[in-house]
Structures are given as structure tokens and as C-alpha cells.
Amino acid sequence: MIGCGYVGLVTGACLAEIGHQVIGADQDQSKIAALKAGKVPIYEPNLDSLIASNTAAGRLSFTGDVGAAIRDGDALFICVSTPPLPSGETDLSALDRAARQIATESRSPKLVIDKSTVPVQTGQQLLRALSVYGRKSTVNFSVCSNPEFLREGTAVMDFLHPDRIVVGVENDKDERMLREIYQPILDRHFNCPIHATGCPPEAPPPFLVSNINDAELIKHAANSFLALKISYANLLADVCDRLSANVDQVTRAMGLDARIGPQFLRAGLGFGGSCLPKDIRGFIWLAERAGVDFNLLREVERINKSRVPRLLEKARRALWVLKDKQIGLLGLAYKANTDDIRYAPALDIIQTLLTEEARVRAYDAKAMERTRTIYPSIHYAANSYEVADGSDALIIATEWDEFRKLDWARVRDSMARPLLLDGRNLLDPQQMKSLGFEYHSMGRPD
Numbered sequence: 001m002i003g004c005g006y007v008g009l010v011t012g013a014c015l016a017e018i019g020h021q022v023i024g025a026d027q028d029q030s031k032i033a034a035l036k037a038g039k040v041p042i043y044e045p046n047l048d049s050l051i052a053s054n055t056a057a058g059r060l061s062f063t064g065d066v067g068a069a070i071r072d073g074d075a076l077f078i079c080v081s082t083p084p085l086p087s088g089e090t091d092l093s094a095l096d097r098a099a100r101q102i103a104t105e106s107r108s109p110k111l112v113i114d115k116s117t118v119p120v121q122t123g124q125q126l127l128r129a130l131s132v133y134g135r136k137s138t139v140n141f142s143v144c145s146n147p148e149f150l151r152e153g154t155a156v157m158d159f160l161h162p163d164r165i166v167v168g169v170e171n172d173k174d175e176r177m178l179r180e181i182y183q184p185i186l187d188r189h190f191n192c193p194i195h196a197t198g199c200p201p202e203a204p205p206p207f208l209v210s211n212i213n214d215a216e217l218i219k220h221a222a223n224s225f226l227a228l229k230i231s232y233a234n235l236l237a238d239v240c241d242r243l244s245a246n247v248d249q250v251t252r253a254m255g256l257d258a259r260i261g262p263q264f265l266r267a268g269l270g271f272g273g274s275c276l277p278k279d280i281r282g283f284i285w286l287a288e289r290a291g292v293d294f295n296l297l298r299e300v301e302r303i304n305k306s307r308v309p310r311l312l313e314k315a316r317r318a319l320w321v322l323k324d325k326q327i328g329l330l331g332l333a334y335k336a337n338t339d340d341i342r343y344a345p346a347l348d349i350i351q352t353l354l355t356e357e358a359r360v361r362a363y364d365a366k367a368m369e370r371t372r373t374i375y376p377s378i379h380y381a382a383n384s385y386e387v388a389d390g391s392d393a394l395i396i397a398t399e400w401d402e403f404r405k406l407d408w409a410r411v412r413d414s415m416a417r418p419l420l421l422d423g424r425n426l427l428d429p430q431q432m433k434s435l436g437f438e439y440h441s442m443g444r445p446d
């Protein structure tokens with residue numbers, strides 16, 4: 001694995017779990033030092049135990065010497081970050097660097113598998129870089145695309161029980177090697193570390209083989225469509241807000257239609273994280289460069305960016321002025337069950353509140369350390385009750401299950417004013433109102 005972030009660590013640990021010999025390599029020496037010391041630098045359910053057991057079994061190791069990992073590997077998975085540039089274009093410099101390292105360090109044939117999300121036609125550039133920088137050696141390189149569809153928060157489960165595995169290849173030999181790598185997952189033939197008593201019966205995942213361009217495009221197309229579904233639900237929420245309808249009822253009924261499906265139809269603060277925001281920007285840029293007007297996705301992006309202002313508009317309406325008010329934030333991660341704060345709505349909320357000189361308290365079981373590096377001056381609380389204590393309003397910014405289970409009567413009693421802004425439609429409006437809260441959510445009648 002070249003790159004030991006969310007994707008590299010999960011892929012590496014899961015491939016080790018199904019029986020492969022895996023080396024995780026990263027240029028970030030502090031990350032590698034932590035992994036070698038048995039500390040997993042990200043929070044992802046089930047990942048720490050998977051890394052620990054496979055490291056102990058000798059199937060998984062980590063190194064900061066990327067060259068050594070390249071020389072040892074037969075199949076090299078590139079899992080480096082591909083962030084957006086200010087123009088929206090995907091920054092492929094980490095991929096380019098990995099390609100140059102592979103070209104110069106390899107001493108034997110390599111199958112180079114791109115798992116990073118990249119614009120269509122990147123595989124061709126990758127192959128060109130490998131042959132140009134590897135011209136002094138006789139090493140043979142094959143390139144293929146193997147986009148990753150895991151979701152943070154359920155990544156291990158998603159990797160071991162995927163809906164599909166997509167590979168973009170140039171020849172049968174590469175297809176065979178990828179099939180061999182994934183065979184235990186395709187056959188459902190491994191001891192699942194999640195379902196201790198056996199996995200529920202399910203059909204094997206389809207193994208979809210295409211050319212490299214198609215595989216690269218599949219990932220961008222899928223993520224953009226998911227973003228579109230979320231923004232659709234959020235725009236419905238705006239309509240519901242104005243016409244006293246309930247978006248939860250509407251999307252629930254919509255989702256029961258098998259042609260639509262229930263997932264990614266929840267109204268709230270919109271999408272964040274490292275994937276959807278950057279992938280739709282990259283896809284818009286790519287389509288427009290190809291002469292296709294993808295205004296549809298620009299709208300998706302616009303709707304998404306209007307979520308935090310919509311919520312704060314509700315806060316202002318209730319609080320009149322924000323200056324000097326104590327606002328408590330429940331949740332910082334961009335979604336539940338992760339510590340990832342990349343493009344998290346909570347960050348935009350904090351920024352606006354600080355600009356308007358409100359006092360901010362926040363709590364998140366997993367994401368406070370990362371947030372502290374960006375906003376060191378806000379008050380980080382030990383738990384939700386400390387956030388509520390003396391607050392003029394509470395904002396739910398992440399749908400962590402623990403917020404659902406709080407003793408809300410205790411929360412109400414400790415607040416300066418029982419105002420609750422539920423940005424994730426996590427709680428039941430009737431129940432909150434009967435507890436005495438002034439309760440506002442997204443697209444549900446106040």
C-alpha cells in the first residue's frame with residue numbers, strides 16, 4: 001500500500017485479513033512511527049483490532065521507506081490523497097510522486113493499481129510516467145484502476161462485503177491477478193472479523209471488469225450521483241420548511257420506491273468529508289474541460305454550501321444576536337463513526353460563530369483533537385453535558401448515536417435557554433417540544 005490514510009489502512013488490513021502479505025508504506029514518518037508502536041492514527045470501527053491481529057500474525061507490516069515497500073511488492077496499490085486545487089481540478093501531485101518512486105525503485109515486474117479517486121485518463125498518464133522515469137531499467141509495469149467505494153465509519157465492513165468490485169484493466173493477465181487478490185471476498189471465503197458468528201447469507205459481489213477510463217469514470221459518476229441525492233433531499237427540506245410539510249415523511253416514502261432507494265436521502269447539514277465535495281468539483285472541472293456543461297452538479301454544490309447558512313439563519317431568528325451568546329456544538333466530524341473533519345459542516349459553523357463573536361463550546365468523542373489544530377481557542381468539553389451547561393443554544397452537527405441517548409431533561413435544565421437546533425434531524429420534534437425545548441430542525445415543521 002502506498003499511502004496509509006483511511007483507504008490505504010483499511011485496504012491493507014483487509015487484504016492481510018483475507019490472507020495476503022501486506023506492507024503499508026507512507027511518507028509521513030510520524031504516522032508510520034505510530035503504527036509501528038501499535039497506535040492507529042485514525043478512528044475507524046474495527047480497524048484497530050484488524051491491524052493488531054494481522055500485525056501479530058506477521059501478515060501486515062509498516063514502513064516509512066516507500067522505496068523498500070515498492071521493491072518488495074508484486075502488486076502496488078496507490079492510495080494517496082488527491083485533493084482539489086482552487087480551480088476544482090484534482091491535484092495529482094501525490095500520485096505523480098508515487099509513480100516516479102515506483103519507476104525508479106522497482107527491480108521486478110509490478111502491477112500498479114490505482115485506488116485513489118482520479119479523473120478519467122489518469123491511468124494513461126500513470127503508465128506514461130512509469131515508462132518515462134523507469135526507462136533506464138527493464139522492469140515491466142502494468143497499470144490498472146480499482147476505485148474504492150468504502151464509506152468512513154463502516155469502511156471495514158464495506159471492504160469485506162462490497163456491493164461490487166470494479167477493476168479497469170488493459171489485459172487478461174492483470175484481470176486474473178486482481179481476481180486472485182480479491183478471490184476470498186468474491187467467494188465469501190474468509191473468517192469475517194465483524195460477524196463473529198458468521199456473515200448473513202448474501203450473494204457474492206459482482207466483479208466488474210472494464211477498461212481503465214471507464215473504471216475511473218464509474219467512481220466520479222457514482223459519487224456525484226450520491227451528492228445529487230443528498231442535495232435533492234436538502235432542497236426538499238427547504239420546500240417543507242416553507243410549506244409546513246415534513247421532509248422525513250416525504251423522503252421515507254420516496255426511498256421505499258425500489259427505483260429510488262432510501263440511502264443518501266436524509267435532509268440535514270449536507271455532505272462533507274474528503275470525497276463527495278472534492279469529487280464533484282473534480283468532475284465538474286473535467287466535464288467542462290471536455291466541453292460538457294455540468295451545471296447540474298454546480299447546483300448540487302450550491303445547495304450543499306447553503307446548508308450551514310440555513311441552520312444559522314434559524315439560530316439568528318431565535319437568538320436575535322449571536323454576539324456574546326454561548327453556543328454549544330454537539331459533533332465535529334463530518335458524519336458519525338469517524339474522526340474525519342475534512343469539509344465538515346461543523347467547521348463552517350464554528351467559523352461563522354467566531355466571526356460573529358459568539359462563544360463556542362464543542363464536544364465530539366473522536367474528532368476534537370483534529371479540530372483543535374484548526375480552532376485552538378474554542379472550549380472543548382469533556383462531554384455533551386458540559387457543552388450544554390450555560391449555553392444559549394445547542395447545535396447538533398453530527399449524527400452520533402450518543403446524542404440520541406442523552407438525558408435531555410438534564411441538558412434542558414443546565415442550559416441558559418433551552419434552544420435546540422438539530423442540523424441532522426436526529427431527534428423527535430414532538431418529544432423535544434414536550435420536554436420544553438424550543439426545537440428547530442431541517443425541513444420538519446417547528
Ligand code: NAD
Pocket residue numbers: 002003004005006007008025026027028031066079080081082094095097098115116117118148149150151152274275
Ligand atoms: P488520506 O489523506 O487519509 O491518506 C493519504 C496518505 O497518503 C497520507 O497518509 C499521505 O501521507 C500518503 N502519501 C501521499 N503521497 C505519498 C507518497 N508519494 N508515498 C507514500 N505515501 C504518500 O487520504 P484517503 O482518505 O485515504 O484517500 C486516499 C484516496 O482514496 C483519495 O483519492 C480519496 O479520494 C480516495 N477515497 C477515499 C475514501 C474515503 O472515505 N476516505 C473513499 C474512497 C476513495
